[in-house]
Amino acid sequence: MNATIHNLKTPPKVTASKYICPNCGVDAGKGVDRPISRIDIMHRHVMAICHKHDITYSWSDRSGEAWAHHQSEQVHIPRIKSAISYAIALHEIGHILGRHQNSRISAVRERWAWTWARQNAIEWTLPMINCENRCRAAWESDDRRSKPDRVMHLMDILERKLFSGKIDQAEYDLKVSRLDKI
Numbered sequence: 231m232n233a234t235i236h237n238l239k240t241p242p243k244v245t246a247s248k249y250i251c252p253n254c255g256v257d258a259g260k261g262v263d264r265p266i267s268r269i270d271i272m273h274r275h276v277m278a279i280c281h282k283h284d285i286t287y288s289w290s291d292r293s294g295e296a297w298a299h300h301q302s303e304q305v306h307i308p309r310i311k312s313a314i315s316y317a318i319a320l321h322e323i324g325h326i327l328g329r330h331q332n333s334r335i336s337a338v339r340e341r342w343a344w345t346w347a348r349q350n351a352i353e354w355t356l357p358m359i360n361c362e363n364r365c366r367a368a369w370e371s372d373d374r375r376s377k378p379d380r381v382m383h384l385m386d387i388l389e390r391k392l393f394s395g396k397i398d399q400a401e402y403d404l405k406v407s408r409l410d411k412i
């Protein structure tokens with residue numbers, strides 16, 4: 231028996247956490263009543279980001295259905311049940327918080343939403359790498375049909391230069407904004 235608890239003059243205040251997810255009841259702000267799993271941590275991370283940045287979220291019940299609306303700061307994301315759904319949720323949030331989300335080129339928006347996801351995830355594991363690669367392959371083939379190959383090629387070069395440190399973010403940003411005009 232713990233004497234300290236019985237000696238309390240006033241009971242501890244219990245206030246509802248604003249981080250409780252209305253859909254699944256997981257508390258992103260405090261502990262849960264069972265051992266916290268990796269998935270709980272991922273779920274709580276996504277919830278905490280949405281609350282911190284006032285992003286409106288809704289849960290997708292259809293697998294593969296996820297979207298983000300940059301202007302209204304809304305995301306529609308899968309329930310966090312695996313590293314994959316966590317990666318997809320972060321990617322959609324990346325469309326709100328990531329760089330270059332006003333670019334007219336969808337490949338630029340998509341790439342930078344993934345970059346945001348990678349940079350902000352608690353971990354980036356092989357299933358998540360594969361998920362990103364599958365998604366990128368799907369929309370890049372769509373994009374190449376509508377965009378001149380030259381633009382895609384220039385973007386590949388710019389991205390390589392940025393990630394290898396040959397150009398800095400400011401120079402990359404400037405050059406990507408010029409691509410919008412092509």
Ligand SMILES: [Zn+2]
Binds near residue numbers: 321322325339
């Ligand atoms: Zn996307």
